[in-house]
Amino acid sequence: MVAVDLGPPRRTAGDAAPAMEPFQQFIVKVHSRCNLSCDYCYVYHHVDQSWRDRPTVMSAQTIEALADRIGQHAATHALRKLFVLLHGGEPLLAGPAVIEHVITSVRARVPAATEVDVSVQTNGTLVNDEFLGVFDRHRVAVGVSMDGGREAHDRHRRYADGRPSFDLVKLGLDRLKTHGDIWTGLLLTIDLANDPVRTYEDLVALRPPSIDLLLPLANWVHPPPHHDPASTRYATWLIRVFDRWFDAPVRETGVRLFESIIMLILGGASDTEAIGLDGPRAITIETDGSLEVTDALKTTAPGLGALGMSIHDHSLDEAAGHPAVRATGRGLATLGTGCQICPVVTTCGGGQYSHRFGADGGFAQPSVYCRDLYRLIAHIRGRVADALEARGRQH
Secondary structure (H helix, E strand, C coil): CCCCCCCCCCCCCCCCCCCCCCCCEEEEECECCCCCCCCCCCCCCCCCCHHHHCCCECCHHHHHHHHHHHHHHHHHCCCCEEEEEEECCCHHHHCHHHHHHHHHHHHHHCCCCCEEEEEEEECCCCCCHHHHHHHHHHCCEEEEECCCCHHHHHHHCECCCCCECHHHHHHHHHHHHCCCCCEEEEEEECCCCCCHHHHHHHHHCCCCCEEEEECCCCCCCCCCCCCCCCCCHHHHHHHHHHHHHHCCCCCCCEEHHHHHHHHHHCCCCCCCCCCCCCCCCEEEECCCCEEECCHHHHHCCCCCCEEEEECCCCCHHHHHCCHHHHHCCCCHHHCCHHHHCCCCHHHHCCCCHHHHCCCCCCCCCCCCCHHHHHHHHHHHHHHHHHHHHHHHHHC
16 A cells, blocks of 8 residues: 555644634424434433423424524625525424425525525435425435444334334335435444444445435543444444445445545545534524524533524524634634644544533543544545556556
């Protein structure tokens, strides 16, 4: 293998996050409950149980307030494009009418020059013809959560009474496939108990446009399964998938984490909050209209992500200026000293913000997956360098 000099970190003019940066992503919790009870779920089976006190479904009044605030924000900052992600709980429990109300209201309030990209993240069990009609009419991109083949998926993604969900998810995927390109891919939470290559191949067999591999939401206070600070078991898992994906004779599917790492290595931008020093600013809107920094903070401490603000009483500019929001900026200045001098920091970006939460109640620590990310990035960098060198020899 060609030796790859990871070199000193590349610093850019955008290292320090500005005091106030407009939001570009709006994670809208249209429904606060779920029909599944996945045992690793950060909403229902973690430290923050605030979902219990929220309305089950976002009301028409809250939807209108949401649309007004997004429209004002888009106009104030002349946003050319913004992203609305319909989320939950399970968002399809809200019903087709609520989903359609959110989409049409937001698009009606933003300036004519602003493009609104709408997506929904669903467990796939409730997809039917009525939902497909809404998705078709409004150009909604649909992502489905699925953890692998039947055995891997049903290990965690079950109903509260223990029933498995694989067959219904598969049926939902089959329905999505009949409607053009609205299905955008699969989202998987890594489980070290699942064989990495078999998991990847089981998903590829479903012919997804892309796969999103997520490290379990965890931190130094609530560590991930099988955590050993001295080991890199998650990197081992991911490297096996990467090599299988990278070495395939034809491109089988996109893998967002791997593609983002490669893009960052080559000087481009990341497409995931898991890595990188760039990325659009996001805000979460709960079913009652309250605002939270990022949903992943539900895995840190109760209420830590809450801003004490609501779209009923506060503008999105006020939320964007909140210290907790500014602290989640992706610049070097927001990272601890150890991360700032790390040779892979411009690729890693310190990892996902919530993964840095420590016993001191702060986020100045490296990611709980620090060693895994370093090893994975170094491996991918080496493979890419070898591939570029081999291509150069051919020409």
